[in-house]
Amino acid sequence: GENVEQHPSTLSVQEGDSAVIKCTYSDSASNYFPWYKQELGKGPQLIIDIRSNVGEKKDQRIAVTLNKTAKHFSLHITETQPEDSAVYFCAASLSGAGSYQLTFGKGTKLSVIP
Amino acid sequence: DARVTQTPRHKVTEMGQEVTMRCQPILGHNTVFWYRQTMMQGLELLAYFRNRAPLDDSGMPKDRFSAEMPDATLATLKIQPSEPRDSAVYFCASATTLVGRDNEQFFGPGTRLTVL
Numbered sequence: 601g602e603n604v605e606q607h608p609s610t611l612s613v614q615e616g617d618s619a620v621i622k623c624t625y626s627d628s629a630s631n632y633f634p635w636y637k638q639e640l641g642k643g644p645q646l647i648i649d650i651r652s653n654v655g656e657k658k659d660q661r662i663a664v665t666l667n668k669t670a671k672h673f674s675l676h677i678t679e680t681q682p683e684d685s686a687v688y689f690c691a692a693s694l695s696g697a698g699s700y701q702l703t704f705g706k707g708t709k710l711s712v713i714p
Numbered sequence: 715d716a717r718v719t720q721t722p723r724h725k726v727t728e729m730g731q732e733v734t735m736r737c738q739p740i741l742g743h744n745t746v747f748w749y750r751q752t753m754m755q756g757l758e759l760l761a762y763f764r765n766r767a768p769l770d771d772s773g774m775p776k777d778r779f780s781a782e783m784p785d786a787t788l789a790t791l792k793i794q795p796s797e798p799r800d801s802a803v804y805f806c807a808s809a810t811t812l813v814g815r816d817n818e819q820f821f822g823p824g825t826r827l828t829v830l
Contacts, residue, residue, distance in 0.1 A: 632817045643718075643805050643821030644757070689757065693817045701770065702819060704757040 602627040606705025623690035630692040718822035732794040737806030745809040
């Protein structure tokens with residue numbers, strides 16, 4: 601089955617700096633890669649996703665890049681703000697084949713220092 | 715504002731007691747997932763349903779856990795008997811099968827279970 605590794609497990613950045621979280625996956629058939637943000641006491645919230653037919657996707661201050669050859673994808677947050685502090689999870693899945701399972705990484709706790 | 719709801723939000727019980735957690739998926743979503751989150755194991759998929767039929771429950775301890783969807787608006791996860799190692803946050807998520815949207819899962823707020 602799919603295995604997703606996520607690094608780093610914790611990340612501290614100064615407000616205004618950029619943050620990068622990296623994930624690798626094992627199943628070359630996976631074609632859907634979402635990122636979730638989980639704030640304390642809440643459920644994970646989808647913030648951005650990418651499908652394997654594109655290499656990069658941006659949404660305001662966040663962007664995700666995908667390298668299918670190397671089987672890794674990354675989340676980039678620019679101009680970080682204190683409200684970006686949360687745990688971020690990457691995941692991988694095979695979309696469109698009747699399979700709906702997401703395999704999650706272990707999470708990265710991001711702290712943005714004012 | 716469409717969202718997944720879960721009840722109860724918190725549950726404290728004693729070992730050996732039955733626990734039932736409930737989930738209302740987003741209206742129109744036909745796929746429902748149950749996850750367990752712990753510090754050690756992270757997010758683990760326990761089971762999921764499509765159109766109320768179980769598709770995969772291989773992540774669930776069969777001897778004590780059971781999951782059902784009595785109707786399209788209600789999913790339940792039951793633990794009987796509960797054990798201290800079941801203490802975790804249990805999340806429900808729902809999704810649609812519309813092409814291009816079929817992997818987008820929307821999570822509920824979770825049920826924090828403590829088994830003493």
